[in-house]
């Protein structure tokens with residue numbers, strides 16, 4: 001099936017509206033290669049017919065298939081490694097220490113936003129289990145979300161083929177947290193029980209799902225426009241607790257978003273803490289100090 005310039009224009013706008021992913025004019029081949037089978041399965045003879053069904057008939061199944069076909073689900077266990085080192089050796093020890101010093105319940109809330117097929121939230125859950133010996137005495141929830149129904153389905157199963165396991169999972173962790181099942185490995189129930197899965201489009205309002213102590217939002221905003229990316233990270237900031245942490249992908253940086261985030265470093269990892277705007281101090285000559293800034 002061949003894509004015309006007009007097809008490319010309207011389908012790019014549709015994909016942007018559905019999930020924020022930008023397809024520029026040079027990506028006709030991508031639309032052809034990824035959407036031809038979606039069009040054929042839907043019984044469409046052309047891309048314009050597919051567009052019509054998705055846009056004007058508002059066919060949710062077709063919309064979902066378009067999103068799945070266009071988005072990239074590449075992921076692996078402990079991706080980039082250094083964020084997980086920072087999580088284990090700096091971020092979690094600090095948060096655990098802070099929570100243990102207060103009378104408040106020993107609670108941690110973590111969000112893996114755009115979790116793809118689940119390797120990221122399972123990696124986080126494994127780090128938590130390694131770090132907190134008395135984990136049962138903590139109230140810990142990991143929310144894992146993605147726009148892709150298929151990815152969420154696979155993530156919640158917690159079953160991985162040998163080839164997926166070999167991408168990042170260390171042998172001792174595999175022995176401790178997985179069970180052999182057929183030609184693959186199943187995540188143990190204690191780890192799966194820490195995570196709840198949900199379909200969520202990051203372009204849409206979050207409607208009070210936070211606050212979170214830690215948010216992972218990695219390797220998704222790179223596909224968005226500058227405006228959608230800035231809007232997303234500002235809204236994520238509002239979902240963080242004042243001493244919370246935000247992890248982004250290794251090729252991403254929030255330094256262009258102004259003073260809303262303070263970068264933090266641990267070895268090679270860079271992650272962010274929110275700066276809360278606050279009213280200027282009454283005393284003359286003393287500038288406003290952002291609450292939560294370190």
Ligand SMILES: C[S@@+](CC[C@H](N)C(=O)[O-])C[C@H]1O[C@@H](n2cnc3c(N)ncnc32)[C@H](O)[C@@H]1O
Nearest residue numbers: 019071074075114116147148201202218219220
């Ligand atoms: C490259 S994967 C990243 C997975 C994981 N965070 C990591 O870094 O390994 C990008 C994921 O973003 C999801 N995604 C794309 N657009 C999205 C949107 N608007 N809302 C939520 N998820 C989205 C895709 O379905 C895909 O699973």
